[in-house]
Amino acid sequence: MLEATGLMVFYENMLALNNVSIRCGENQIVGVFGANSAGKSTLMYALSGIMLDIRKKEEMAGGERITLTGSIRYRDQEIMASKSSRRARLGIVLCPERRRIFKECSVLENLKIGGYLATAAQAQETLEYVFKVFPALTKLKSRLGGFLSGGEQQMLAIGRALMAQPKILLLDEPLLGLSPLMQAMLMHATREIRDERKISIIITEQYARPVIPIINYAFILENGSAVLEGTREELMNNPDVRSAYFGI
Amino acid sequence: MDIIIYGTINSVALALYALGFALVYGISRLPNFAHGALYVLSGFVAWSALNILGINYLLSILLAIAVTAIVGSVIYQFFLIRIRGMEISEIIATYAIALAILEGLRWGGFKGMTYTLPPFIEGSAAIGGISVDYQRLLTVGVGAALVAFLWLFTHKTRIGLALRGMAQDERAALMLGIDSDVMAVVAMGLGSSLAALSAMLLLPLGNIVVESGYNVLILAIAVCIVGGLGSWAGAVLAAFIIGFAQILTAVYLGSHYQMVVALLAIILTLIFKPSGIFGQQKELEERV
Numbered sequence: 001m002l003e004a005t006g007l008m009v010f011y012e013n014m015l016a017l018n019n020v021s022i023r024c025g026e027n028q029i030v031g032v033f034g035a036n037s038a039g040k041s042t043l044m045y046a047l048s049g050i051m052l053d054i055r056k057k058e059e060m061a062g063g064e065r066i067t068l069t070g071s072i073r074y075r076d077q078e079i080m081a082s083k084s085s086r087r088a089r090l091g092i093v094l095c096p097e098r099r100r101i102f103k104e105c106s107v108l109e110n111l112k113i114g115g116y117l118a119t120a121a122q123a124q125e126t127l128e129y130v131f132k133v134f135p136a137l138t139k140l141k142s143r144l145g146g147f148l149s150g151g152e153q154q155m156l157a158i159g160r161a162l163m164a165q166p167k168i169l170l171l172d173e174p175l176l177g178l179s180p181l182m183q184a185m186l187m188h189a190t191r192e193i194r195d196e197r198k199i200s201i202i203i204t205e206q207y208a209r210p211v212i213p214i215i216n217y218a219f220i221l222e223n224g225s226a227v228l229e230g231t232r233e234e235l236m237n238n239p240d241v242r243s244a245y246f247g248i
Numbered sequence: 249m250d251i252i253i254y255g256t257i258n259s260v261a262l263a264l265y266a267l268g269f270a271l272v273y274g275i276s277r278l279p280n281f282a283h284g285a286l287y288v289l290s291g292f293v294a295w296s297a298l299n300i301l302g303i304n305y306l307l308s309i310l311l312a313i314a315v316t317a318i319v320g321s322v323i324y325q326f327f328l329i330r331i332r333g334m335e336i337s338e339i340i341a342t343y344a345i346a347l348a349i350l351e352g353l354r355w356g357g358f359k360g361m362t363y364t365l366p367p368f369i370e371g372s373a374a375i376g377g378i379s380v381d382y383q384r385l386l387t388v389g390v391g392a393a394l395v396a397f398l399w400l401f402t403h404k405t406r407i408g409l410a411l412r413g414m415a416q417d418e419r420a421a422l423m424l425g426i427d428s429d430v431m432a433v434v435a436m437g438l439g440s441s442l443a444a445l446s447a448m449l450l451l452p453l454g455n456i457v458v459e460s461g462y463n464v465l466i467l468a469i470a471v472c473i474v475g476g477l478g479s480w481a482g483a484v485l486a487a488f489i490i491g492f493a494q495i496l497t498a499v500y501l502g503s504h505y506q507m508v509v510a511l512l513a514i515i516l517t518l519i520f521k522p523s524g525i526f527g528q529q530k531e532l533e534e535r536v
Binding site: 048050053057060061083084085088089093094095096100101102103104105109112113114115116117160161163164 | 331332333334403406409410412413416417419420421422423424425426427428430
């Protein structure tokens with residue numbers, strides 16, 4: 001469904017992504033694991049097209065020179081040059097690291113802003129679905145985004161991304177800084193979203209253990225390169241991966 | 249009593265000047281120094297439609313607002329889009345556009361004190377023993393209605409909500425498929441039509457002169473800086489503070505000090521609270 005081949009991203013001369021190829025099939029959950037600065041967020045920005053905007057802004061401000069090469073195919077369509085708004089319209093929606101909630105808007109308004117691309121009927125239906133998957137948000141409808149806890153913000157961020165009617169959802173470190181209980185709840189909800197909405201999901205995380213039960217396939221990033229890939233069982237049986245990413 | 253009435257009217261006028269500027273800056277972080285020029289331009293468009301083309305007054309007003317909105321959008325789409333993010337260039341470019349519009353109008357023969365728009369309604373009412381003409385009362389009414397309309401627009405409509413998302417976190421908005429350039433064009437169009445609307449309400453109170461373009465710009469910037477750049481609520485509050493301060497100075501010191509009040513307000517704000525009245529949140533973020 002989504003296939004990136006030979007992705008290279010340079011910040012000036014620093015290589016952030018080195019010839020990374022990843023793919024995600026229809027209705028799959030794919031994990032991308034790697035330590036801090038392994039290139040996970042850069043990969044997500046490259047897939048969602050945000051990198052093009054960052055590059056343009058840096059260019060305008062005379063900052064870092066960002067180089068981006070490779071190919072991203074989405075449903076037999078080359079989208080490497082498409083802007084993020086076009087990719088979102090096609091169904092590639094990023095739920096960013098650190099959630100980036102609209103702090104001065106209420107929960108309901110955050111969700112409605114997420115529904116910018118949706119028709120009125122789709123927005124209404126998805127809104128109801130979001131409150132069904134994350135019942136905790138129902139009570140918080142009119143609270144400002146800035147006053148939510150980390151877990152509530154993450155639920156809202158995923159809900160907001162769902163409002164944009166994604167076909168493939170990119171979750172960038174959704175479990176960052178959350179309690180184990182909240183992590184388990186979110187992963188359960190993620191699987192439910194995949195099953196009920198028929199959405200493919202790519203999920204990045206530093207620590208793979210909470211994510212591993214729900215993924216079909218995974219890639220391991222190290223220093224900007226995809227060093228290893230495999231199904232859940234293959235990774236579980238690899239002793240290096242077990243010690244580095246699962247802590248067992 | 250007259251201080252309260254004239255203070256309110258003056259404050260509403262300032263709020264009308266500033267809202268368009270605050271809107272554009274709040275959404276696109278674009279300081280639109282052509283704001284005052286668009287204000288004057290709309291006045292002359294309305295005057296020309298009324299006196300040269302001989303169109304009905306209401307239609308002339310609508311035409312002026314539409315033309316100004318289009319000019320604003322075109323300025324963004326064809327000039328400012330190339331220099332987005334370079335703040336100094338944005339200021340220089342918008343100011344250059346302002347000069348081109350204003351001096352172009354002057355060169356085109358629009359100078360002197362002969363250009364006026366008629367008030368919508370003649371006559372005046374007495375409030376607490378002070379006579380206030382209907383045009384000024386109408387300005388206050390429309391000003392209040394406009395604030396209510398803007399609130400509804402930004403809280404209830406799809407585009408309005410998207411504009412607010414863009415204003416708070418541009419990158420997050422991009423991820424949801426909201427296009428920053430489309431939103432900036434919408435914001436410029438809306439901000440320009442607000443400039444035109446305020447011109448239509450306030451110009452009948454005096455002459456249409458090219459110089460007022462510069463004054464409107466300075467007043468709008470003063471209000472926005474005191475209120476906290478980009479904050480709409482702050483702009484309204486600051487309009488009342490500066491508006492009343494101006495009337496008080498006019499009464500107790502002399503009316504030629506009015507402009508000094510606005511400039512003094514900018515200086516004092518920048519010394520004591522650079523982020524303005526409603527800038528606390530940003531201040532906190534900067535500290536973190």
